Amino acid sequence: MLRLSKQADYGIVLLSYFLEPDSAPGTGNGMPRSARDLAQLAELPAPMVSKILKHLTRAGILTSQRGSHGGYHLARPATEISLASIVTALEGEIAVTECSPLLTDRTCSHESHCPVRTPLQRLDSIVRRALDGVSLAELVEPTTHRNAS
Amino acid sequence: MLRLSKQADYGIVLLSYFLEPDSAPGTGNGMPRSARDLAQLAELPAPMVSKILKHLTRAGILTSQRGSHGGYHLARPATEISLASIVTALEGEIAVTECSPLLTDRTCSHESHCPVRTPLQRLDSIVRRALDGVSLAELVEPTTHRNAS
DNA sequence: CCGATACTGGACTCGAGCGGTCCTATATTA
DNA sequence: TAATATAGGACCGCTCGAGTCCAGTATCGG
Numbered sequence: 001m002l003r004l005s006k007q008a009d010y011g012i013v014l015l016s017y018f019l020e021p022d023s024a025p026g027t028g029n030g031m032p033r034s035a036r037d038l039a040q041l042a043e044l045p046a047p048m049v050s051k052i053l054k055h056l057t058r059a060g061i062l063t064s065q066r067g068s069h070g071g072y073h074l075a076r077p078a079t080e081i082s083l084a085s086i087v088t089a090l091e092g093e094i095a096v097t098e099c100s101p102l103l104t105d106r107t108c109s110h111e112s113h114c115p116v117r118t119p120l121q122r123l124d125s126i127v128r129r130a131l132d133g134v135s136l137a138e139l140v141e142p143t144t145h146r147n148a149s
Numbered sequence: 150m151l152r153l154s155k156q157a158d159y160g161i162v163l164l165s166y167f168l169e170p171d172s173a174p175g176t177g178n179g180m181p182r183s184a185r186d187l188a189q190l191a192e193l194p195a196p197m198v199s200k201i202l203k204h205l206t207r208a209g210i211l212t213s214q215r216g217s218h219g220g221y222h223l224a225r226p227a228t229e230i231s232l233a234s235i236v237t238a239l240e241g242e243i244a245v246t247e248c249s250p251l252l253t254d255r256t257c258s259h260e261s262h263c264p265v266r267t268p269l270q271r272l273d274s275i276v277r278r279a280l281d282g283v284s285l286a287e288l289v290e291p292t293t294h295r296n297a298s
Numbered sequence: 299c300c301g302a303t304a305c306t307g308g309a310c311t312c313g314a315g316c317g318g319t320c321c322t323a324t325a326t327t328a
Numbered sequence: 329t330a331a332t333a334t335a336g337g338a339c340c341g342c343t344c345g346a347g348t349c350c351a352g353t354a355t356c357g358g
Contacts, residue, residue, distance in 0.1 A: 001240050001241045001242060001243065001244050002151065002153065002236060002240070002243050002244075002245055002276065003244060003245060003246075003247075004151065004245050004246055004247075005345070005346090006247070006345080006346065006347095007345085007346080009246060009247055009269075012265055012269065013263065013265050016265045034303090034304065034305090035304075035305075036304085045346095045347065045348085047347065047348055047349070048346075048347060048348085050304095050305080050306095051346095051347085051348095053305085054305075054306065054307080057305085057306090058306095064304090064305060064306090065304085065305085065354095065355085066303085066304055066305050066306085066353075066354045066355055066356095067302095067303065067304065067305085067354060067355025067356050067357095068302065068303040068304070068355065068356050068357070069303080069304090069355085069356070069357095070303075070304050070305065070354085070355070070356090071304075071305085072305090083272065087151065091150050091151070091345095092150045093150060094150060094151050095150050095151075095152060096151055096152060096153050097152075097153055097158060098152075098153075098155070098158055114162065115162065115165045115166070115289065116161055116162050116165045116288060116289055119288040119289055120158075120161065120288070122288070123232065123280075123283065123288065126279050126283065127151065127276060127279055127280075130275050130276060130279045131272075131275075131276075134272065134275065139265065139268040139269075139271070139272065140265060140268055154316070154317090155316080155317065155318095156316085156317080183332090183333065183334090184333075184334075185333085194317095194318065194319085196318065196319055196320070197317075197318060197319085199333095199334080199335095200317095200318085200319095202334085203334075203335065203336075206334085206335090207335090213333090213334060213335085214325095214326085214333085214334085215324075215325040215326055215327095215332085215333055215334050215335085216325055216326020216327050216328095216331095216332065216333065216334085217326065217327050217328070217331065217332040217333070218326085218327070218328095218332080218333085219325085219326070219327090219332075219333050219334065220333075220334085221334090
């Protein structure tokens with residue numbers, strides 16, 4: 001099924017809340033969003049949300065602010081956050097096939113004589129480029145996308 | 150990581166052997182390839198190979214011939230076998246996100262008010278189209294591919 | 299200075315799904 | 329009729345992802 005992990009799925013949903021000017025009543029505009037608030041907004045389990053936000057922060061997609069009235073911010077404009085970077089942050093390198101050169105722990109014993117190794121690697125880059133070409137902003141605002149159906 | 154399942158991975162490798170004119174000594178040109186022979190060629194566990202070939206046959210990608218000197222054939226030219234059909238045959242509908250309209254068992258409770266539902270579905274079609282645009286022949290013969298890196 | 303808030307980092311459990319095996323039935327051919 | 333090969337399942341162990349939880353640290357308000 002080539003499914004995205006739930007973490008990545010949730011991550012995209014959570015990041016989308018940073019684009020809306022103001023959703024939660026009582027929170028200001030430029031205020032950082034706390035993990036708890038986001039969990040309520042998205043109706044997702046709080047520990048899970050927390051874990052995801054941590055990962056996104058470590059990947060440089062979000063910035064964090066500790067202490068009371070702390071929370072998270074987008075580290076850069078949504079137009080500059082690629083879908084690929086989100087997925088990579090939450091589930092590691094995008095490697096559709098086992099023998100991707102990006103994987104360090106690959107243990108394919110057929111590496112030398114596999115008839116489809118390089119072709120499979122090309123498949124890798126096809127998918128990766130597809131995800132690289134879509135920004136968070138484009139994903140959330142359907143009006144700004146090129147590559148219309 | 151958006152990884153392909155091993156079945157799909159193996160399946161692509163196995164199908165690639167149907168393109169080569171003649172690999173195994175002793176087998177003729179148009180002879181069907183048996184599961185056992187393919188397992189030896191690809192150095193993969195025989196029961197696994199058998200299972201995969203069965204799935205590919207049921208999906209109409211291969212045709213089978215029972216009895217002695219039986220085996221499998223490509224059901225149509227490799228140029229007309231899309232990567233998407235192979236993946237679909239071996240791991241079900243290509244649905245990157247949970248809320249794909251292709252999934253019957255989706256149980257997303259946020260369906261009505263999810264802010265990124267339709268955008269995520271667009272992501273689905275991006276990946277699906279990427280896999281649809283690559284044929285088995287293109288994957289194995291690097292010379293015939295457009296979209297060069 | 300103290301306590302409340304919120305992120306940080308990691309360990310931990312549990313269950314589903316995948317990889318892999320095996321067995322019985324059926325078709326084909328020599 | 330015996331050998332070969334696919335058809336269609338059931339079956340199992342184990343990994344990995346989903347989700348939880350806790351101890352630690354930074355920040356702010358009073």
